[in-house]
Structure formats: structure tokens, C-alpha cells
Amino acid sequence: xxxxxxxxxxxxxxxxxxxxxxxxxxxxxxxxxxxxxxxxxxxxxxxxxxxxxxxxxxxxxxxxxxxxxxxxxxxxxxxxxxxxxxxxxxxxxxxxxxxxxxxxxxxxxxxxxxxxxxxxxxxxxxxxxxxxxxxxxxxxxxxxxxxxxxxxxxxxxxxxxxxxxxxxxxxxxxxxxxxxxxxxxxxxxxxxxxxxxxxxxxxxxxxxxxxxxxxxxxxxxxxxxxxxxxxxxxxxxxxxxxxxxxxxxxxxxxxxxxxxxxxxxxxxxxxxxxxxxxxxxxxxxxxxxxxxxxxxxxxxxxxxxxx
Amino acid sequence: xxxxxxxxxxxxxxxxxxxxxxxxxxxxxxxxxxxxxxxxxxxxxxxxxxxxxxxxxxxxxxxxxxxxxxxxxxxxxxxxxxxxxxxxxxxxxxxxxxxxxxxxxxxxxxxxxxxxxxxxxxxxxxxxxxxxxxxxxxxxxxxxxxxxxxxxxxxxxxxxxxxxxxxxxxxxxxxxxxxxxxxxxxxxxxxxxxxxxxxxxxxxxxxxxxxxxxxxxxxxxxxxxxxxxxxxxxxxxxxxxxxxxxxxxxxxxxxxxxxxxxxxxxxxxxxxxxxxxxxxxxxxxxxxxxxxxxxxxxxxxxxxxxxxxxxx
Numbered sequence: 141x142x143x144x145x146x147x148x149x150x151x152x153x154x155x156x157x158x159x160x161x162x163x164x165x166x167x168x169x170x171x172x173x174x175x176x177x178x179x180x181x182x183x184x185x186x187x188x189x190x191x192x193x194x195x196x197x198x199x200x201x202x203x204x205x206x207x208x209x210x211x212x213x214x215x216x217x218x219x220x221x222x223x224x225x226x227x228x229x230x231x232x233x234x235x236x237x238x239x240x241x242x243x244x245x246x247x248x249x250x251x252x253x254x255x256x257x258x259x260x261x262x263x264x265x266x267x268x269x270x271x272x273x274x275x276x277x278x279x280x281x282x283x284x285x286x287x288x289x290x291x292x293x294x295x296x297x298x299x300x301x302x303x304x305x306x307x308x309x310x311x312x313x314x315x316x317x318x319x320x321x322x323x324x325x326x327x328x329x330x331x332x333x334x335x336x337x338x339x340x341x342x343x344x345x346x347x348x349x350x351x352x353x354x355x356x357x358x359x360x361x362x363x364x365x366x367x368x369x370x371x372x373x374x375x376x377x378x379x380x381x382x383x384x385x386x387x388x389x390x391x392x393x394x395x396x397x398x399x400x401x402x403x404x405x406x407x408x409x410x411x412x413x414x415x416x417x418x419x420x421x422x423x424x425x426x427x428x429x430x431x432x433x434x435x436x437x438x439x440x441x442x443x444x445x446x447x
Numbered sequence: 448x449x450x451x452x453x454x455x456x457x458x459x460x461x462x463x464x465x466x467x468x469x470x471x472x473x474x475x476x477x478x479x480x481x482x483x484x485x486x487x488x489x490x491x492x493x494x495x496x497x498x499x500x501x502x503x504x505x506x507x508x509x510x511x512x513x514x515x516x517x518x519x520x521x522x523x524x525x526x527x528x529x530x531x532x533x534x535x536x537x538x539x540x541x542x543x544x545x546x547x548x549x550x551x552x553x554x555x556x557x558x559x560x561x562x563x564x565x566x567x568x569x570x571x572x573x574x575x576x577x578x579x580x581x582x583x584x585x586x587x588x589x590x591x592x593x594x595x596x597x598x599x600x601x602x603x604x605x606x607x608x609x610x611x612x613x614x615x616x617x618x619x620x621x622x623x624x625x626x627x628x629x630x631x632x633x634x635x636x637x638x639x640x641x642x643x644x645x646x647x648x649x650x651x652x653x654x655x656x657x658x659x660x661x662x663x664x665x666x667x668x669x670x671x672x673x674x675x676x677x678x679x680x681x682x683x684x685x686x687x688x689x690x691x692x693x694x695x696x697x698x699x700x701x702x703x704x705x706x707x708x709x710x711x712x713x714x715x716x717x718x719x720x721x722x723x724x725x726x727x728x729x730x731x732x733x734x735x736x737x738x739x740x741x742x743x744x745x746x747x748x749x750x751x752x753x754x755x756x757x758x759x
Contacts, residue, residue, distance in 0.1 A: 156756075193587045195757040219589035229580030234461045242457065245450040246588040287584065 146171050146327045147192070147295050151201035154187055154351075161187050162351045164201070169295070169327045174317060176342035176359075177331040178432060184351040185331045186226070189299050192329075193223045206294060219247065222293030224301055228284020232273040236264060236283050239272060240290065247291040254290065261316070262286045277304030285313070289320075296320075296328045302337055314341050335432055347432065365401060368424040370394035372417045380410060396424050451590065451598035452605075455572070459606065468564045472610060473617055476554050480621045483550070496540045500531045507531075530634045533641040539634070547622040548633070548646040554618030555650060558657040561614060563686070565607035565661065566668040570681030572599045573673040573752070582757055592753045596673070600745075603665060611654070652719065659715035663737060664689055666744040674751045689713075696724050706732075709740040 145168035152165040162184045169175055179185045190196040192203050194210055203210040208217040230239045240259070244250040259268050262282040272280065281304055288296060296317075302310045318341070320326045332338050338345060339359060346356040370393055371377045377395060381388050384407070387398040399407065404421065411418050459465050507524040510516065516524070534540065573596070576582040585595060633644035664685050671681035688695075692710040699705040711724050712733035 190757065193583075195583060195586055197754070197756060215589040215591060218587060221587070223583075223587040225583045225587070227580070229584060231458060231461070231581060232579075233463075234458070238457065238461070242454050243584065243588065245454055246585075246590050248589070 143170055145169055146206055147329070148204040149188075149192070149201070150204065152188065152191060152198050152203065153200040154184075154191060154196065155199045160351060162191070162198075165348070165351075165353055167346055167353065167356065169329055171294070171325040171327050172321050173344060174321050174328040174330065174342045176338035176345040177329060177348070178333070178335070178338060178345055179348035181333075183348045185348060186299065187351075188348070189225060189297055189329075189331060192297055193221065193225060194218055195225070219291065220294045222288035222291065222296045224284045224288050224297070225299045227277075227303065228280055228287070230272045230280060230283060230287075233271065235271055236268045236275070236279075239283065240268075240287055243287045244290050250290050258286045258289050261289070263312075278306055278309050281305055281309070281313075285316075292324075294326060296326055298328065298330045300332050301330060302332065302334065310337065317341060365399065366424040367397050367399050367404065368394055368420065368422050369397055369407075369418075370420040371411060372419070376414060376416050377411070380414060380416070384410075394420070448594060448598060451594060452602055455598055455602035456605075459568070459602065464567075465606075468567075469610070469613060472557060472560060472564070472613060475557055475560060476614065476617050477621055479553070480550060480618075480625050483553075484625045497535060500534050504528050504531045530641055533634060546626050547619070548650070550622035550626055551615075551618045552646070552650055552653070554614060554622070555653050555657070557614050557618075558611070558654070558661065561607065561610040562657075562661045562664050562689075564610060565603060565665050566685050567678075567682055568606055569603045569665045569668040570672040570685070571678035572603055573669070574676045574678040574681065577676040577757075578678075586757060593749060596749060596752045600669060600748075603669060607661060607665060615654075653716065656715040656719055659733075659737060660689065660713045662741065663709055663713040666741055670744040670748045673748045693724065700725050707736060709737055712736050 147167075147169040149165050149167045152162055153160065154162040165188060167175075177185055177188070187196065191198045192210070194214055198211070203217075205217040206220050210217040230236070231242065234242070237255070237259070240255050244255055256265075259265050262285050264279065264282050264286065267275065267279060272283065275283065281301065285301070288298075302313060305313060314337075317328055317330075321328055330338065330341060342359055344356065344358050347354050368391070369377070374390075378388075381395065381397060386407075388395045408418065408421065507528050511521065511524050576585055586592060633646050634641055635644045667688070668681045668685040671684055672678055675681070688710060692713070696705055696708075696711045699708075705711055705725060706728060712728070714724070715730075715733065717723050718730050718733075
């Protein structure tokens with residue numbers, strides 16, 4: 141990528157009472173890109189996000205936003221960031237509009253028109269003048285998104301944003317994030333434990349475990365293609381696959397074969413000629429969950445799913 | 448900064464508790480006023496004020512004849528007799544309970560209630576943001592933490608001053624409506640002379656001196672509230688200190704260091720009545736000690752708030 145990163149974590153570390161929660165984290169985030177942030181429970185996701193939003197002070201290292209250090213130029217750096225940390229906690233005794241007004245006053249140049257625009261964008265215009273205590277969780281999430289977008293941030297940090305949204309809401313939310321990333325060049329950093337959600341939403345994932353970054357990779361680019369083939373008898377299939385030097389693994393009733401798309405017809409012809417019974421040939425995409433499992437090991441994933 | 452205070456003010460008045468405080472304060476002024484008015488008109492019919500003064504003189508003279516009269520009591524009784532005799536000789540009726548000034552003096556006792564309400568706000572204005580989790584929303588804004596804390600502190604004091612203003616205005620209004628027509632003069636003994644009491648000056652002075660406890664209690668509650676993030680702890684501790692403060696000081700009075708704790712000094716009205724908590728303290732000394740503690744409380748509040756890792 142040729143563009144300058146908008147946010148850089150440099151050697152970010154946090155030690156609390158002798159326990160090293162985050163160790164030397166280095167992540168670059170680029171404009172227009174949605175980065176997912178994954179990790180088992182207790183891996184340090186929330187701690188990292190709290191340091192990126194100035195809620196916690198790093199023991200070592202720094203967070204650089206658009207060339208400014210969050211630690212040294214706090215007010216200027218944070219004004220480029222929009223934040224939803226965990227559940228968006230609002231002042232329940234006030235209306236949604238008053239809440240937005242409250243946060244708008246803390247930023248420069250947020251006009252009443254901008255508030256109304258954001259309210260329309262998140263689809264809350266019908267209920268905005270009602271007290272937040274009457275809102276459902278999904279509506280509070282929308283309001284949370286609205287307050288994060290008020291000041292047109294260049295960088296959006298979202299901690300489990302789809303928590304409590306209905307399927308339509310999640311879809312809408314995903315489309316909206318994609319839209320602001322593509323059109324306004326906003327960089328988005330989303331932490332979530334809904335792996336399928338991250339997979340649909342993000343361009344890139346960063347995986348963290350025990351306070352260390354263990355992987356950062358792009359999602360939709362497959363380095364090699366895999367196909368799932370179900371056929372019988374299995375022994376004959378295995379012999380054939382070995383004969384053509386394909387890498388394969390046995391899975392359920394079939395095989396996952398590493399094979400180029402253009403070679404598929406040839407392989408099928410081979411099978412037919414050898415009188416092998418062919419039931420299914422379909423593209424096999426490794427899900428993010430599989431990748432995540434591979435990276436973090438099985439023990440922790442059970443924990444992460446249990447959350 | 449102004450916008451931050453506007454925010455705090457908006458949040459404050461959206462809470463029902465705030466309105467309840469103002470309503471209670473007004474009720475606490477109006478209620479006793481009506482009771483007093485009723486009581487006054489009931490008793491005033493029976494006897495003239497001259498007969499009443501004569502009764503007072505006789506009462507005190509009887510008491511002076513008693514066996515166990517202390518020096519302080521004796522002096523007080525004699526003063527009261529002298530004042531009553533002066534009234535009879537110069538035809539100056541007393542006001543008893545029935546004047547605007549005396550009602551406002553009574554209402555100045557509501558400062559205790561106002562201090563309590565201000566303490567409640569001081570204790571909760573920071574800690575409630577933590578307990579509801581809204582602190583995360585508040586601190587991830589382009590405003591330094593120092594500014595946010597300052598806006599909360601100033602809002603607390605403005606609310607306190609607002610309650611004091613309500614107290615003065617409501618008690619003046621109620622006093623004027625109920626006792627506006629009453630005439631009379633308050634007398635007191637100064638250096639063996641019976642003179643007219645400077646009621647308004649005394650009242651203003653009382654408000655000013657009560658400011659000591661008001662400011663210190665508020666700062667202390669603010670400190671505990673922002674350091675321990677628990678409003679109940681802050682309110683409890685502050686109330687405990689203001690009720691038990693006298694006892695604590697008495698208990699510690701044989702040690703020298705009792706002079707240097709703020710509880711000994713925060714009740715500045717001790718200089719008005721002359722009954723000092725411990726001997727040998729003066730007003731400038733008290734004010735210095737209070738100022739030092741005020742700065743200390745603020746320093747701790749700010750340091751802890753600015754350094755804190757927010758995990759709420």
C-alpha cells in the first residue's frame with residue numbers, strides 16, 4: 141500500500157502490577173480500510189483500544205494519529221477519532237438529541253445541521269426526541285454510532301459494534317461502514333468476537349493473543365484455491381490425487397484439494413474414466429474461524445466463543 | 448470551558464433529584480414560616496409586650512437566685528435582664544419571632560441543608576459518570592481531563608451558590624409576605640451598653656462564615672467522589688465528619704496537631720458565637736489552614752483524575 145497510514149501503534153506496551161498485558165504492539169492502519177481486531181478473551185483487545193482512545197496511558201510506546209502523538213498532542217489527535225467503546229453508554233435521563241448536543245458541544249464546528257444529518261444517517265429521526273431510557277439496545281447502538289460520527293472523524297474505533305443489533309441492523313451497519321470507508325476514506329478499526337461478522341465487514345484482520353500481535357493479514361485474497369470433493373471409493377480417489385501431485389486433506393466424507401480452477405474439468409474427466417462415483421465438487425473457502433483456530437490454537441477459541 | 452459547564456448544567460437539571468432538592472429547600476423555608484405565623488398570632492393576643500418583658504425579667508431573676516449558676520449563665524441572665532429593662536424604660540418592643548429580619552436569620556440555618564445538597568452533587572458529579580460508564584464517552588473528546596474536572600467543580604459551586612440565592616430570595620419573600628408589617632428592634636449588649644443590633648450585618652456575616660463549612664465539605668466530597676468513584680462513600684464520609692467533627696476535635700484536643708487539621712477550623716461560625724473549638728486559634732490562622740487543605744484536596748482530585756486508567 142502506498143498511502144500513509146492514518147494510525148500507527150508503535151511498540152505499544154502496557155504493564156499493570158507487574159503483569160505485561162500488551163507487549164510491543166505494532167500496527168499500521170490505512171485510510172479507507174476496515175481492519176478487524178480479533179483475539180480470545182483476555183488477549184488484550186480492550187486494553188489496546190482503551191490506549192488508542194486515551195482512556196489508558198501506555199507504559200511504553202505510542203499511538204500516532206495522522207502524524208500526531210496521542211500522548212503529547214491529546215486534544216488535537218483525539219479530535220480525529222470517533223469512538224464506541226463496548227456498549228455506548230448514554231445519559232439515559234436525557235433525550236437522544238440532547239445526548240448528541242452534549243457531545244457536539246465538546247467538539248469544534250459541529251453544527252445543529254450536522255447533528256440532524258447524522259441522526260438521519262443512522263435512521264433515528266423518529267425517536268430522537270425521546271428519552272434514551274426508552275430505547276432498545278439496537279437503538280442505543282445507532283445513537284452510539286451517531287455520536288462517534290458527529291465530528292467527521294478520520295478514524296473510527298468500534299468495540300463490538302453489532303452487539304444487540306438485529307440482522308437487518310447488522311447488515312445496514314456493515315453497508316454503512318463500507319460506505320464511509322470507501323467514500324470518505326475513513327479508516328475503521330473493529331473489534332469483535334463474531335468472526336463471521338468480521339469476515340463480511342473487514343478488509344484485513346489483526347489477531348492478538350496474550351498481548352502479542354500474532355498475525356495481520358488481508359482477508360479476501362486467497363493465495364491458493366481449494367476445492368471440496370466428495371467421491372467414492374475413497375481409496376481410489378486418494379490414489380488418483382496422489383498421482384497428479386495435488387495436496388489434499390481428508391475432511392468429513394470427502395477431500396479438500398488444493399487445485400487451480402482450470403484443472404478441475406481435467407480431474408473430473410479422470411475420475412469418470414476411472415469409474416469413481418462423484419457426488420460433489422465445490423469451492424472450499426477456509427473460513428476465518430478455521431484460520432483463527434489455526435493461529436490461536438483450539439483451547440482459546442472455545443473460550444472466545446463462550447463470551 | 449463554557450460549553451462544558453453548559454453541558455454539566457444541562458445534565459444536572461435533567462435529573463429529578465435536582466428539582467427535588469430545590470423543592471425541599473423551598474418547602475423547608477415556607478413550612479416553618481407558616482407555622483411561626485400561626486403560633487405568633489395565637490400567643491400575641493393574651494398579653495401585652497410590656498407584661499411579657501416583665502415576665503422575662505422575673506424569670507431570669509429567679510434563675511439567678513439558683514444555686515448552681517455558672518459564670519457564663521450568670522452573665523447571660525444579667526444581660527437579658529438589662530435588655531428587657533431597657534425595652535420597658537425606652538418603650539422599644541421586641542420583635543420576637545415576627546419580623547422579616549428574624550425570619551431571614553432563621554432561614555440562614557438552611558445553609559446546613561444547602562451544604563448537604565451541594566455535597567451530594569459534589570460527591571456524585573464525577574462518580575456517576577463512572578458508574579454509568581458515560582465517562583468513556585466524556586473522556587474520548589478533544590477536551591483535556593483537567594478541563595472536564597474543572598467544569599464539574601465549577602458547576603457544583605454554581606449550583607451551591609444558586610441554592611443560597613434561592614434561600615435568600617425565598618426567605619425574603621416569605622418573610623415579607625408573612626411578617627412584613629411587624630415593627631420592633633433587636634437589642635444586644637456590647638461592652639455593657641444596650642445597643643440596637645445590626646441585624647443585616649450579622650446576617651451577612653453569618654452567611655459569609657458559613658461559607659467555610661460549605662466550601663470545605665464540598666471540596667472534601669468532590670475529592671472522595673472523584674478518587675474512590677463512589678458517591679455514597681463520599682456523602683457518608685463528609686456527613687460523618689461534619690456531624691462528628693466536633694467530637695473528633697474534642698477527643699484529640701490534648702494533642703498539638705489538632706490545630707492543623709481542617710475539621711477544627713471548617714466551622715467558622717465559632718468566631719461568631721465566640722465558643723472556639725480549641726483555645727488559641729484566630730480567624731487568620733483558621734483561614735490559612737483551610738486554604739492549605741482546600742489546595743491539597745484539589746491537587747489530589749486533579750492528579751488522580753488525570754492519571755487514572757479508565758476501566759469503567
